[in-house]
Amino acid sequence: xxxPVRISRxxxxxxxxxxxxGWFALVLCLIAAVVPLLFGQxxxxxxxxxxxxxxxxxxxxGLMGLLVGGTVSALAIYWRPLHVIxxxxxxxxxWETFRxxxxxxxxxxxxxxxxxxxxxxxxxxxxxxxxxxxxxxLHATGLVHVVLASLLGLWLGWLYQWTxxxxxxxxxxxxxxxxxxxxxGRAVHIRGFLDQGD
Numbered sequence: 001x002x003x004p005v006r007i008s009r010x011x012x013x014x015x016x017x018x019x020x021x022g023w024f025a026l027v028l029c030l031i032a033a034v035v036p037l038l039f040g041q042x043x044x045x046x047x048x049x050x051x052x053x054x055x056x057x058x059x060x061x062g063l064m065g066l067l068v069g070g071t072v073s074a075l076a077i078y079w080r081p082l083h084v085i086x087x088x089x090x091x092x093x094x095w096e097t098f099r100x101x102x103x104x105x106x107x108x109x110x111x112x113x114x115x116x117x118x119x120x121x122x123x124x125x126x127x128x129x130x131x132x133x134x135x136x137x138l139h140a141t142g143l144v145h146v147v148l149a150s151l152l153g154l155w156l157g158w159l160y161q162w163t164x165x166x167x168x169x170x171x172x173x174x175x176x177x178x179x180x181x182x183x184x185g186r187a188v189h190i191r192g193f194l195d196q197g198d
Contacts, residue, residue: 014097021106025113032121044120047166061159061168065175068155072176073183081144088141100182107177114138115170118153119160128157152176 012020032044052058076082089095098106114135123131136150156169 011091012093014094014102017093018102018105021109025109028113028117032117035117035121036125039125041125044116044166047120048116052165052167055165055167057163057165057168058171060163061165061171062175064159065172066179068152068172069176069179073180076180076183082148085141085145085148095181098181103178103181107174107181110177111170111173115156115160115166115173119157119169120166123157123160128154128161132157 036043072082076086118131118135122134132150132153135153135156136146136148139149140146156173159172160166160169
Protein backbone atom coordinates (compact mmCIF):
# COMPACT_ATOMS: atom_id res chain seq x y z
CA UNK A 1 0.00 0.00 0.00
CA UNK A 2 3.04 2.23 0.16
CA UNK A 3 3.27 3.14 -3.53
CA PRO A 4 0.09 3.99 -5.37
CA VAL A 5 -0.24 2.37 -8.76
CA ARG A 6 -0.04 4.68 -11.74
CA ILE A 7 -3.25 4.17 -13.61
CA SER A 8 -3.69 5.30 -17.16
CA ARG A 9 -6.83 7.00 -18.32
CA UNK A 10 -7.62 4.11 -20.69
CA UNK A 11 -8.60 1.49 -18.12
CA UNK A 12 -11.53 -0.74 -19.02
CA UNK A 13 -14.72 1.11 -18.15
CA UNK A 14 -17.53 -0.27 -16.03
CA UNK A 15 -19.91 -0.68 -18.99
CA UNK A 16 -17.28 -2.31 -21.20
CA UNK A 17 -16.25 -4.72 -18.44
CA UNK A 18 -19.85 -5.72 -17.75
CA UNK A 19 -20.41 -6.33 -21.47
CA UNK A 20 -17.18 -8.35 -21.72
CA UNK A 21 -18.20 -10.43 -18.68
CA GLY A 22 -21.47 -11.41 -20.32
CA TRP A 23 -19.84 -12.31 -23.64
CA PHE A 24 -17.05 -14.20 -21.85
CA ALA A 25 -19.58 -16.35 -19.98
CA LEU A 26 -21.57 -17.01 -23.16
CA VAL A 27 -18.47 -18.10 -25.10
CA LEU A 28 -17.33 -20.41 -22.28
CA CYS A 29 -20.80 -22.00 -22.10
CA LEU A 30 -20.81 -22.55 -25.87
CA ILE A 31 -17.40 -24.23 -25.65
CA ALA A 32 -18.72 -26.34 -22.74
CA ALA A 33 -21.63 -27.44 -24.94
CA VAL A 34 -19.39 -28.49 -27.83
CA VAL A 35 -16.35 -30.09 -26.13
CA PRO A 36 -18.12 -33.15 -24.63
CA LEU A 37 -19.86 -33.83 -27.94
CA LEU A 38 -16.48 -33.91 -29.71
CA PHE A 39 -15.44 -36.72 -27.36
CA GLY A 40 -18.74 -38.59 -27.57
CA GLN A 41 -19.63 -37.74 -23.98
CA UNK A 42 -22.95 -36.53 -22.60
CA UNK A 43 -23.32 -32.80 -22.25
CA UNK A 44 -22.89 -30.83 -19.07
CA UNK A 45 -26.42 -29.44 -18.97
CA UNK A 46 -27.92 -32.38 -17.06
CA UNK A 47 -25.64 -31.43 -14.14
CA UNK A 48 -27.42 -28.06 -13.84
CA UNK A 49 -30.82 -29.27 -12.67
CA UNK A 50 -32.87 -27.31 -10.14
CA UNK A 51 -32.72 -30.20 -7.67
CA UNK A 52 -28.96 -29.62 -7.39
CA UNK A 53 -29.43 -25.86 -7.15
CA UNK A 54 -31.76 -26.16 -4.15
CA UNK A 55 -29.45 -28.35 -2.07
CA UNK A 56 -27.18 -28.30 0.94
CA UNK A 57 -24.17 -28.69 -1.39
CA UNK A 58 -24.93 -25.33 -3.02
CA UNK A 59 -25.23 -23.64 0.36
CA UNK A 60 -22.02 -25.31 1.52
CA UNK A 61 -20.20 -24.17 -1.64
CA GLY A 62 -21.39 -20.59 -1.10
CA LEU A 63 -20.27 -20.59 2.54
CA MET A 64 -16.87 -22.05 1.64
CA GLY A 65 -16.49 -19.43 -1.11
CA LEU A 66 -17.22 -16.63 1.39
CA LEU A 67 -14.61 -18.05 3.77
CA VAL A 68 -11.93 -18.45 1.08
CA GLY A 69 -12.77 -15.06 -0.48
CA GLY A 70 -12.50 -13.32 2.88
CA THR A 71 -9.20 -15.04 3.61
CA VAL A 72 -7.75 -14.15 0.20
CA SER A 73 -8.88 -10.54 0.59
CA ALA A 74 -7.35 -10.26 4.05
CA LEU A 75 -4.09 -11.77 2.80
CA ALA A 76 -4.06 -9.34 -0.13
CA ILE A 77 -3.61 -6.50 2.35
CA TYR A 78 -0.57 -8.04 4.04
CA TRP A 79 0.99 -10.56 1.66
CA ARG A 80 2.88 -8.78 -1.09
CA PRO A 81 2.27 -11.29 -3.95
CA LEU A 82 -1.52 -10.98 -3.53
CA HIS A 83 -1.19 -7.23 -3.10
CA VAL A 84 0.61 -7.06 -6.46
CA ILE A 85 -2.26 -8.96 -8.14
CA UNK A 86 -4.76 -6.51 -6.62
CA UNK A 87 -2.67 -3.56 -7.81
CA UNK A 88 -2.47 -5.05 -11.29
CA UNK A 89 -6.25 -5.52 -11.42
CA UNK A 90 -6.75 -1.95 -10.17
CA UNK A 91 -4.55 -0.69 -12.99
CA UNK A 92 -6.64 -2.47 -15.63
CA UNK A 93 -10.26 -1.83 -14.67
CA UNK A 94 -12.10 1.18 -13.23
CA TRP A 95 -13.34 -0.81 -10.21
CA GLU A 96 -14.13 2.29 -8.19
CA THR A 97 -17.01 3.09 -10.57
CA PHE A 98 -18.72 -0.28 -10.01
CA ARG A 99 -21.95 -0.56 -8.05
CA UNK A 100 -22.55 -3.53 -5.69
CA UNK A 101 -24.83 -5.28 -8.22
CA UNK A 102 -22.15 -4.85 -10.90
CA UNK A 103 -19.80 -6.96 -8.80
CA UNK A 104 -22.55 -9.55 -8.44
CA UNK A 105 -23.09 -9.67 -12.21
CA UNK A 106 -19.36 -10.02 -12.94
CA UNK A 107 -18.96 -12.71 -10.26
CA UNK A 108 -22.02 -14.59 -11.54
CA UNK A 109 -20.83 -14.53 -15.16
CA UNK A 110 -17.36 -15.77 -14.18
CA UNK A 111 -18.74 -18.48 -11.90
CA UNK A 112 -21.25 -19.79 -14.43
CA UNK A 113 -19.01 -19.66 -17.49
CA UNK A 114 -15.83 -20.97 -15.88
CA UNK A 115 -17.41 -23.68 -13.73
CA UNK A 116 -19.67 -25.01 -16.50
CA UNK A 117 -16.65 -25.26 -18.81
CA UNK A 118 -13.89 -26.33 -16.43
CA UNK A 119 -15.61 -28.42 -13.78
CA UNK A 120 -18.66 -29.48 -15.80
CA UNK A 121 -17.20 -30.19 -19.25
CA UNK A 122 -13.41 -30.52 -19.00
CA UNK A 123 -12.84 -32.18 -15.62
CA UNK A 124 -14.85 -35.32 -16.46
CA UNK A 125 -12.86 -35.62 -19.72
CA UNK A 126 -9.27 -34.87 -18.68
CA UNK A 127 -9.25 -35.10 -14.90
CA UNK A 128 -8.88 -32.81 -11.90
CA UNK A 129 -5.22 -31.76 -12.12
CA UNK A 130 -5.00 -30.98 -15.87
CA UNK A 131 -8.27 -29.00 -15.62
CA UNK A 132 -6.94 -27.03 -12.64
CA UNK A 133 -3.71 -26.23 -14.51
CA UNK A 134 -5.59 -25.01 -17.58
CA UNK A 135 -7.82 -22.96 -15.29
CA UNK A 136 -4.69 -21.43 -13.72
CA UNK A 137 -3.22 -20.55 -17.12
CA LEU A 138 -6.46 -18.79 -18.07
CA HIS A 139 -5.73 -16.37 -15.20
CA ALA A 140 -2.18 -15.63 -16.39
CA THR A 141 -1.53 -12.09 -15.19
CA GLY A 142 1.68 -13.31 -13.57
CA LEU A 143 3.25 -16.46 -12.14
CA VAL A 144 1.80 -16.01 -8.65
CA HIS A 145 -1.68 -15.53 -10.10
CA VAL A 146 -1.33 -18.68 -12.23
CA VAL A 147 -0.24 -20.73 -9.19
CA LEU A 148 -3.00 -19.36 -6.96
CA ALA A 149 -5.66 -19.81 -9.66
CA SER A 150 -4.46 -23.39 -10.24
CA LEU A 151 -4.80 -24.08 -6.51
CA LEU A 152 -8.24 -22.52 -6.61
CA GLY A 153 -9.06 -24.77 -9.57
CA LEU A 154 -7.94 -27.81 -7.56
CA TRP A 155 -10.16 -26.74 -4.68
CA LEU A 156 -13.20 -26.10 -6.90
CA GLY A 157 -12.61 -29.39 -8.73
CA TRP A 158 -12.31 -31.27 -5.45
CA LEU A 159 -15.53 -29.61 -4.25
CA TYR A 160 -17.29 -30.82 -7.40
CA GLN A 161 -15.96 -34.35 -6.98
CA TRP A 162 -16.81 -34.42 -3.28
CA THR A 163 -20.38 -33.12 -3.57
CA UNK A 164 -21.19 -34.47 -7.04
CA UNK A 165 -23.08 -31.23 -7.58
CA UNK A 166 -21.91 -28.66 -10.15
CA UNK A 167 -23.87 -25.94 -8.34
CA UNK A 168 -21.53 -26.31 -5.38
CA UNK A 169 -18.37 -25.00 -7.14
CA UNK A 170 -20.52 -22.44 -8.99
CA UNK A 171 -21.76 -21.08 -5.64
CA UNK A 172 -18.23 -21.17 -4.18
CA UNK A 173 -16.76 -19.36 -7.18
CA UNK A 174 -19.56 -16.78 -7.14
CA UNK A 175 -19.13 -16.06 -3.43
CA UNK A 176 -15.33 -15.88 -3.67
CA UNK A 177 -15.36 -13.54 -6.66
CA UNK A 178 -18.08 -11.39 -5.12
CA UNK A 179 -16.18 -10.91 -1.85
CA UNK A 180 -12.82 -10.27 -3.51
CA UNK A 181 -14.39 -8.05 -6.19
CA UNK A 182 -16.25 -5.83 -3.74
CA UNK A 183 -13.23 -5.58 -1.46
CA UNK A 184 -10.97 -4.80 -4.42
CA GLY A 185 -13.35 -2.07 -5.53
CA ARG A 186 -13.41 -0.65 -2.02
CA ALA A 187 -9.62 -0.86 -1.80
CA VAL A 188 -9.20 0.97 -5.07
CA HIS A 189 -11.57 3.69 -3.91
CA ILE A 190 -10.46 4.03 -0.29
CA ARG A 191 -6.98 2.65 0.26
CA GLY A 192 -5.11 4.74 -2.28
CA PHE A 193 -4.24 2.34 -5.09
CA LEU A 194 -5.14 5.20 -7.40
CA ASP A 195 -2.66 7.94 -7.99
CA GLN A 196 -4.87 11.00 -7.97
CA GLY A 197 -2.06 13.10 -9.43
CA ASP A 198 -2.32 11.35 -12.81
